[in-house]
Amino acid sequence: MKTGLDQNTDNAAMTAPGTAPPLPNDAAAAFSTGDFRAALGMFATGVTIVTARGADGSLVGLTANSFNSVSLTPPLVLWSLAQRAGSMPVFSRGSHYAINILAADQKDLAQRFAMRDIDRFAGVAWREGAGGAPVLEGAAAVFECANRSQYQEGDHVIFVGEVERCSWATNALPLIFHGGRYYTELPL
Numbered sequence: 001m002k003t004g005l006d007q008n009t010d011n012a013a014m015t016a017p018g019t020a021p022p023l024p025n026d027a028a029a030a031f032s033t034g035d036f037r038a039a040l041g042m043f044a045t046g047v048t049i050v051t052a053r054g055a056d057g058s059l060v061g062l063t064a065n066s067f068n069s070v071s072l073t074p075p076l077v078l079w080s081l082a083q084r085a086g087s088m089p090v091f092s093r094g095s096h097y098a099i100n101i102l103a104a105d106q107k108d109l110a111q112r113f114a115m116r117d118i119d120r121f122a123g124v125a126w127r128e129g130a131g132g133a134p135v136l137e138g139a140a141a142v143f144e145c146a147n148r149s150q151y152q153e154g155d156h157v158i159f160v161g162e163v164e165r166c167s168w169a170t171n172a173l174p175l176i177f178h179g180g181r182y183y184t185e186l187p188l
Helices: 033-040 088-093 104-114
Strands: 048-053 059-064 067-071 076-082 096-101 126-128 134-136 141-153 156-168 175-178 181-184
Touching: 048 076, 048 088, 048 104, 048 134, 059 076, 059 104, 076 088, 076 141, 088 156, 096 134, 096 156, 104 175, 104 181, 134 141
Parallel strands: none
Antiparallel strands: 048 059, 048 096, 067 076, 076 156, 096 141, 126 134, 141 156, 175 181
C-alpha cells in the first residue's frame, strides 16, 4: 500500500500501554498536497451540482463531490466550498440551496458545471425549488435546503443544510467519481 510517509509509522510498539503515540513534530511535512489528493481520489463518491439563486436573481451552480449526510432528525446534510470560489458570496449569504445528486447519464452536466466563465444554466432544464434555488431536471435525487450553518475549516467552508424537501427518481443509477474519472454503477 502506498503511503505519504517514507518511514515506518507504527509507533504503538514504542509507547507505554494506555498512552497515545507521539505526534510528528511537523505533520504537514509528512506528505505533499499531491499525495493527499491522490489518496482522497481513492474514495469513490457520488457527484452533485449545488445550486442557488443570488439576491439579484442570478443563478449559480457548481459540481461538487464533497457531500454527506449529517442527521436524520433533524434532516441535515453537508457539503463544502473553497473559500476562494467566485460563488462563495451567493452561497454564504443566501437562505437556500439545492443539492442535485446526478444520475449516471448526467456526466456532461457535471463537466459543464465544473467549467469556468460560461453560462452554466444555458439550455439546462430546471425548476424553481425552495427559496428559489434551481432544481435540475433528471437528477437521481435532490435535497432542497435552508442554509442552516457554516464552518470555516482550512481553505474551505463547510455548509450544513437543513433539508426542507427531498425527492428521488426510482431506479435511478448514480454518477460516480473515483480517481479523477467518472463511472456508473456496475452490479457486483
